[in-house]
Amino acid sequence: NAGVTQTPKFRILKIGQSMTLQCTQDMNHNYMYWYRQDPGMGLKLIYYSVGAGITDKGEVPNGYNVSRSTTEDFPLRLELAAPSQTSVYFCAVRTQETQYFGPGTRLLVL
């Protein structure tokens, strides 16, 4: 039982490149979230999904896109990477008790 897995663990992108951060859960929960964590800033919500086919914007959605075709997967897409998107990205799943976080993806945009 892996819980929430995220790939890749670390990536370096050049400005203007695109990439997809993968998030997969085996907990069979409907609610999923993407956060970014910047030093000294806590976590900010980028997008969330309340179930397959349903997504909505969080606090900082600009520059990102998401899709949710299955319960298990919630990928985050960066179309034109910018230095401001250098951050650590966390995917989370809402459980009965609270949110369960994946291990994170560290992204560096140069």
Next chain:
Amino acid sequence: GDSVTQMEGPVTLSEEAFLTINCTYTATGYPSLFWYVQYPGEGLQLLLKATKADDKGSNKGFEATYRKETTSFHLEKGSVQVSDSAVYFCALHGSSNTGKLIFGQGTTLQVKP
């Protein structure tokens, strides 16, 4: 809107010292309150929670009491260990049914032997 404010870090303590990390919140209604811990290179883990006023959450020697009159949820531990060195986040879940969490900025704790 809802918000969470934590004391600024870093907090540096000697082993076996008493720990307090302050957390205050602003929210409408009766939010649920959480403390998460993030060890170096890892994701966030739930440390403890409280869902209503005067509830006390506890885990691994850490405690926090939901104080509605002071809108606070301060984290305490009587005797810290080197292994407690981490970043601690206070968070709330408000009245929204989307399950969204609002986080404080995090407080880094460093415990020296």
